[in-house]
Amino acid sequence: MQLRKVTAASAAVLALALAATACGSDDKDDSASGGGKKITIGIKIDQPGIGLKTPDGKYTGFDVDVATYVAKELGYDAKNIEFKETKSQDRETAISRGDVKFIVASYSINDERLKKVDFAGPYLLAHQDILVRADDDSIKKPEDLNNKKLCSVTGSTSAQNIHDTLAPKADLQEYGGYSECLTGLENKAVDALTTDDSILAGYASQDVNKGKFKLAGFKMTNENYGIGLKKGDADLKKKINDALTKMVSDGSWQKAVDANFGPAGYKNEKAPKIGNVVK
Amino acid sequence: MSSVLYDTQGPRAKRRNILYTVLFVLAAAAVVWWVYDGLAEKHQLDWVKWKPFFAGTQAWETFIWPGFQNTIKAAFFALIIALPLGALFGIGRLSDHRWVRVPGGVVVEFFRAIPVLLLMIIANQAYSEYTDLDPDTRLLYAVVTGLVLYNASVLAEIVRAGILTLPRGQTDAAKAIGMRKGQTMVFVLLPQAVTAMLPAIVSQLVVIVKDTALGGAVLSFPELLASVRPMSANYGSNTIACFTIVALVYLALNFALTSFASWLERRLRRGKKSTGAVVGTGPGGELETIGAPSLNMDDGTAA
Amino acid sequence: MFDFLDGYDLLGAFWVTVKLTVFSALGSLIWGTLLAGMRVSPVPLMRGFATAYVNVVRNIPLTVIIMFASLGLYSTLGIALGSTDIKGINFRLAVLAFVVYTASFVCEAIRSGINTVPVGQAEAARALGLSFTQVLRLIVLPQAFRSVVNPLSNVLIALTKNTTVASAIGVAEASYLMKEMIENEAQLLLISGVFALGFVILTLPTGLILGWVAKKVAVKR
Numbered sequence: 001m002q003l004r005k006v007t008a009a010s011a012a013v014l015a016l017a018l019a020a021t022a023c024g025s026d027d028k029d030d031s032a033s034g035g036g037k038k039i040t041i042g043i044k045i046d047q048p049g050i051g052l053k054t055p056d057g058k059y060t061g062f063d064v065d066v067a068t069y070v071a072k073e074l075g076y077d078a079k080n081i082e083f084k085e086t087k088s089q090d091r092e093t094a095i096s097r098g099d100v101k102f103i104v105a106s107y108s109i110n111d112e113r114l115k116k117v118d119f120a121g122p123y124l125l126a127h128q129d130i131l132v133r134a135d136d137d138s139i140k141k142p143e144d145l146n147n148k149k150l151c152s153v154t155g156s157t158s159a160q161n162i163h164d165t166l167a168p169k170a171d172l173q174e175y176g177g178y179s180e181c182l183t184g185l186e187n188k189a190v191d192a193l194t195t196d197d198s199i200l201a202g203y204a205s206q207d208v209n210k211g212k213f214k215l216a217g218f219k220m221t222n223e224n225y226g227i228g229l230k231k232g233d234a235d236l237k238k239k240i241n242d243a244l245t246k247m248v249s250d251g252s253w254q255k256a257v258d259a260n261f262g263p264a265g266y267k268n269e270k271a272p273k274i275g276n277v278v279k
Numbered sequence: 280m281s282s283v284l285y286d287t288q289g290p291r292a293k294r295r296n297i298l299y300t301v302l303f304v305l306a307a308a309a310v311v312w313w314v315y316d317g318l319a320e321k322h323q324l325d326w327v328k329w330k331p332f333f334a335g336t337q338a339w340e341t342f343i344w345p346g347f348q349n350t351i352k353a354a355f356f357a358l359i360i361a362l363p364l365g366a367l368f369g370i371g372r373l374s375d376h377r378w379v380r381v382p383g384g385v386v387v388e389f390f391r392a393i394p395v396l397l398l399m400i401i402a403n404q405a406y407s408e409y410t411d412l413d414p415d416t417r418l419l420y421a422v423v424t425g426l427v428l429y430n431a432s433v434l435a436e437i438v439r440a441g442i443l444t445l446p447r448g449q450t451d452a453a454k455a456i457g458m459r460k461g462q463t464m465v466f467v468l469l470p471q472a473v474t475a476m477l478p479a480i481v482s483q484l485v486v487i488v489k490d491t492a493l494g495g496a497v498l499s500f501p502e503l504l505a506s507v508r509p510m511s512a513n514y515g516s517n518t519i520a521c522f523t524i525v526a527l528v529y530l531a532l533n534f535a536l537t538s539f540a541s542w543l544e545r546r547l548r549r550g551k552k553s554t555g556a557v558v559g560t561g562p563g564g565e566l567e568t569i570g571a572p573s574l575n576m577d578d579g580t581a582a
Numbered sequence: 583m584f585d586f587l588d589g590y591d592l593l594g595a596f597w598v599t600v601k602l603t604v605f606s607a608l609g610s611l612i613w614g615t616l617l618a619g620m621r622v623s624p625v626p627l628m629r630g631f632a633t634a635y636v637n638v639v640r641n642i643p644l645t646v647i648i649m650f651a652s653l654g655l656y657s658t659l660g661i662a663l664g665s666t667d668i669k670g671i672n673f674r675l676a677v678l679a680f681v682v683y684t685a686s687f688v689c690e691a692i693r694s695g696i697n698t699v700p701v702g703q704a705e706a707a708r709a710l711g712l713s714f715t716q717v718l719r720l721i722v723l724p725q726a727f728r729s730v731v732n733p734l735s736n737v738l739i740a741l742t743k744n745t746t747v748a749s750a751i752g753v754a755e756a757s758y759l760m761k762e763m764i765e766n767e768a769q770l771l772l773i774s775g776v777f778a779l780g781f782v783i784l785t786l787p788t789g790l791i792l793g794w795v796a797k798k799v800a801v802k803r
Contacts, residue, residue, distance in 0.1 A: 394744070
């Protein structure tokens with residue numbers, strides 16, 4: 001008899017596991033929420049100020065605001081937008097497969113990517129910069145990073161750029177995410193965090209981080225954020241460009257910049273002209 | 280525990296033990312205080328960093344629960360795919376035919392020698408180059424593939440051990456009533472071996488659950504560990520708090536599995552109807568051998 | 583055919599893997615033996631500590647432990663383990679994390695070895711008037727070690743593979759290099775093959791040699 005109990009107990013555990021798995025996959029049910037056509041847009045979900053999934057399950061950030069505005073201009077209600085995380089290395093795949101209609105995810109326009117996807121925009125000109133502690137005045141130019149500890153995320157080229165050209169003696173720390181770098185920066189285990197100034201401004205603008213960090217203001221590269229879409233879809237590209245132009249002219253663009261990056265004392269570039277990629 | 284290693288304690292030994300206990304407590308307290316003080320000084324224990332987990336359930340619902348589901352999903356699929364594969368190779372290694380036994384052994388030993396992390400990275404790249412999977416599915420497949428390749432070879436060894444633990448009399452009796460080799464395996468040995476292996480299989484599940492974290496750390500598969508990333512981005516980079524909470528969730532899950540495995544093992548050992556053959560487990564997935572002479576098992580593999 | 587290796591320090595990466603393995607193995611052997619000693623010691627509190635340690639550490643993913651070492655010990659508590667540059671600090675933190683994790687498996691292996699030593703051995707030792715530490719050090723552990731060479735060699739092989747987790751905090755060992763190469767070069771199969779072979783070369787002889795040693799030193803009873 002005890003054999004049967006044992007088997008039953010094992011079966012129960014397996015069934016529990018199965019149940020947990022099953023209820024994870026029922027969020028694709030979009031037939032019920034009535035009316036209107038749907039659109040799926042790719043964003044980042046872990047970058048404050050750019051694209052962030054908040055605890056209430058909603059999304060915030062500059063990219064999200066831009067995406068929502070553009071979608072509205074294309075005729076999609078805010079409630080019919082489905083945001084989907086597109087990780088940096090998956091962006092081209094997601095577009096070419098048609099998983100997303102377009103991608104607004106701190107996506108810089110470059111020649112390598114132009115071979116695979118088309119870009120509308122640019123809608124923001126960002127630069128590689130560094131974030132330092134608010135009370136740290138020892139880093140005034142990129143060369144001051146020599147003998148300093150510099151943090152970035154694994155696989156990113158920004159830290160490597162600094163190491164190769166500007167400050168060969170900079171000591172590099174790599175983590176899976178920016179948050180780990182920020183913990184190190186806050187506790188003085190590293191001296192600077194490098195990536196695009198828009199992302200850095202997003203982190204520095206968070207309520208809990210206010211007053212702790214500042215941007216150094218080095219414009220080390222030009223990052224032209226564009227909206228990635230399927231190669232050859234000229235119609236969609238034109239519509240998105242028109243939407244972006246309107247967003248700038250009616251003041252929504254500046255409002256979104258101020259709301260998302262403002263508190264960090266981030267001096268944004270003027271809204272870029274459509275099609276004007278700054279090398 | 281009255282051990283054979285020391286005598287029943289007299290008054291002097293008791294005093295000495297009390298002294299050791301006090302010293303140990305003091306040392307432990309000093310370490311705990313030092314950690315506490317260090318964390319507090321760096322504001323890592325501030326309420327604002329921990330509040331999301333204790334005030335309200337949003338952090339759990341939005342970040343931890345979906346991650347937990349993905350962990351369970353990957354672990355579950357890995358186990359149910361690896362089990363039949365493992366059984367196949369395990370039985371293959373016991374075959375009387377050299378041409379079955381040797382290749383089976385080579386495959387098993389090969390995949391046991393390669394870190395799961397490497398297998399996951401390779402699988403991910405292979406899927407992205409040779410298939411047209413959507414990125415989310417691809418990550419799940421890559422993680423499950425890595426886990427299956429490694430764990431099938433470990434389960435093969437468990438199956439082999441399970442069959443070898445059975446008393447020889449079982450095979451002899453089956454032969455005596457005229458059963459063929461296949462029949463002996465399917466009707467006599469396997470059913471008993473499966474029962475004997477259950478605790479070891481549940482313990483292997485602990486190893487699998489721990490290994491899913493590799494997919495989160497290196498491939499950004501959105502499992503429990505990877506849920507730290509969007510979570511800490513929201514709560515002002517409270518990475519220490521996030522990792523602590525996630526570690527506790529892993530601990531609770533694995534502790535439940537481990538306890539279940541030892542409960543199973545105890546029941547089976549006590550059992551009167553079975554042969555009493557059990558492939559044992561240690562806390563957290565260690566395998567001991569009881570009766571199987573040639574079991575050669577991994578310990579504490581995480582990668 | 584192997585020109586894809588140009589510009590990559592393959593041997594250097596595997597050398598880091600080997601160094602991680604060797605230092606972690608030595609550390610975890612020492613700490614694991616101490617833990618095993620505590621688990622059978624007459625002081626109840628130490629027994630409790632060792633048991634709790636093993637149960638907690640074995641149920642947490644190694645990746646989490648290594649993140650704690652980096653973010654908790656170094657970033658927050660400022661423990662740099664005597665190194666000043668990030669490369670050195672991360673290497674030492676990784677070794678520490680591997681020791682913490684692997685020691686729990688070493689402890690369990692040794693404890694099972696202690697159980698194989700016949701009761702009469704310990705009784706005879708006590709009859710001679712040896713103390714607990716003497717019984718353990720002179721009589722029980724030497725025999726226990728001889729019977730756990732095989733389990734310990736499995737722990738060592740697992741440790742070799744586990745060192746790949748160090749890439750999570752940016753230690754440039756073999757898996758770190760492989761990920762970089764696989765993303766930048768086209769020859770997926772060749773690169774995977776080379777790295778898989780590297781690990782087979784590292785782990786297979788370990789198993790064979792220690793298996794032979796296990797047979798040589800086994801206590802014939």
